[in-house]
Amino acid sequence: MRLQLDKGQQALRDGVRELLARRFGPEALRDAVERPGRLDRELWRELGAAGFFALRLPESEGGVGLGLPEAVPVFEEAGRALLPGPLVATHLAAGRVPGAAEGDTVVAAALGGLLEWAEAADVVQGDTAGAVPLRSVDPLTPLHRLPGAAPVDPVAVLLTAAEQLGGAERTCELAVQHARTREQFGRPVGAFQAVQHLCADMLVRTRTARAAVHAAAVTGDPVDVHAARLLADEAAARNARDCLQVHGGMGFTWEFEVHLHLKRAWVRTRRAGPTTESEELLAAALLKGET
């Protein structure tokens, strides 16, 4: 029993991290923010070539033939890097929409009352009647609001939770880095207990969410998945806020990436449907005696 990544999963994660560092580093991120609504098709195809979308597709269908325990660390990396685009929707469409697996086709889908990237996508899936465009709070995610919210596939919920986890890990790291180096009153601000305690709580949230997300990847059980979702949403949004706080005035600037993490965390929180639905599902499971 071991919820940590095994060697193959680590290698996969490192590969994706390396690819994203090379292709979607801080400059590309800034660039993407300056040109909202535009999706980097070349990067999308590179992701396709690296198996990002075909990861869970059986080898017999031209996929990589891996499972959720491999997809989760890959989506964590996407979350850390703030990679834009309908990643979950396209991943889920692999094998069902031609070109999705290879990264040639960008697929958007209605998820939890939201439609992300509808205009940039080649294919839009799900019931999108009555979609209303929004002026999206997240400059990296164009959005439509939908009138109803269809139930969301647990796999989409879990992969979103993995992205949230990646974001939570990243903002915790950013906060700690800053706290170690920024000096006030003649010492690093990380020597002040109030700052230390913010950082400690970020780590606790991240580690608890991480254990829940990894376990859900192994079991695939909807109760585990929705539990992981709640913990990961909380970790992503709270860590981004605390990271902002640790950065002081710098945290409130457009240049610093933490606001993008917070805004994306808010978008992803909606993607899995209302939080209440997950809570109700978990409550109902208690009555059934499933724990």
Added chain:
Amino acid sequence: MDLTHTPEEEDFRARLRAWLAEVLPTLPPPPSPDDWPGRRAYDLGWQRRLHDAGYGDVHWGASPTVRLIFLEETERAGAPYVGASFVGLLHAGPTIAAEGTDEQRERWLPPILRGDEVWCQGFSEPGAGSDLAALRTRAHRDGDHYVVNGSKIWTSHAEVADWCELLVRTDPGAPRHRGISWLAMRMDAPGVTIRPLRTLAGSTEFAEVFLDDVRVPVAHRVGAENDGWRVTMVTLSFERGTAFVGEVVACHRVLRELAAEARRNGRWDDPALRRALGGLHAEFRALWRLTQWNVGEAEHGGGVPGVTGSVLKLAYSHARQRLYDTAADVLGAQALDLDRPWVLDRLSSLSYTIAAGTSQIQRNIVAERILGLPKGR
């Protein structure tokens, strides 16, 4: 990522489950919480049954995973809690196993495992709680004995303990952390006076212990003289890292009972309450997964749990308090009735963010020792 168990582990689970099913119905009803001698007898009796059935040393003799299976199964089956055996089994014992001499292991471990002897923990003092290294209880050498003077406080189970893991200052001239030693002291030694303290829950869970020229053989020191701080860190990492793991499972059970009670008394119809229960379910599920994560790490690392115990302790102690606050929501006005289940638990949950190191201290540890932030003041 892997949640499967080896065939040996599954076999252990199956045997234990069968044994519990056979034995639990034959246990006498537990004594009242105020009946200390009764509780001692009950808790030791349970440990003796475990020992006789071959499960006596599961807390530190087995692999971390087997131990986790043990805690999971005993909790699920509603087996008795370790109770008075807590300190002996969960931190004094493991510390002696890790740091003691062969002779010390032979002297102290079998009686703990057999359920013959109860231990307590004499670390805190009136002037040394969070700042444990400020402790002032003195021990000076007199031949092959230490003569101990001072006092300890909040010593849980002191009234029924045979032995105390005692921290004393053996070199008052040395820097604070260097002059401390870890001793095993008999609680019935001349000069030991125990004064029960009443807790906010109304019981006498812990006590003050006064030490007046108490003679402790030098042979009862675990670790080198003045090296007690290091030994203490081993004890604390067991206390924080593994001692309450089983309680995470227990909280799951409480949550299920709360849901059933809410359904029975109509409170279930309140969506806010259902959401609170659902949220807690998510949290305790995640805490169980975190436990499995840590155990997986321990299984592949050394035997002593590291500072990761602080992460679990922090999250768990606060979640436990929210759990019993939610229980009060389920109970309504009955939450004010001490005879109702969960009401005393709610009171005792208040200690979880204090005992075994306060949340503030755990956050300091996480910040400085895990995140590597500069040392604070």
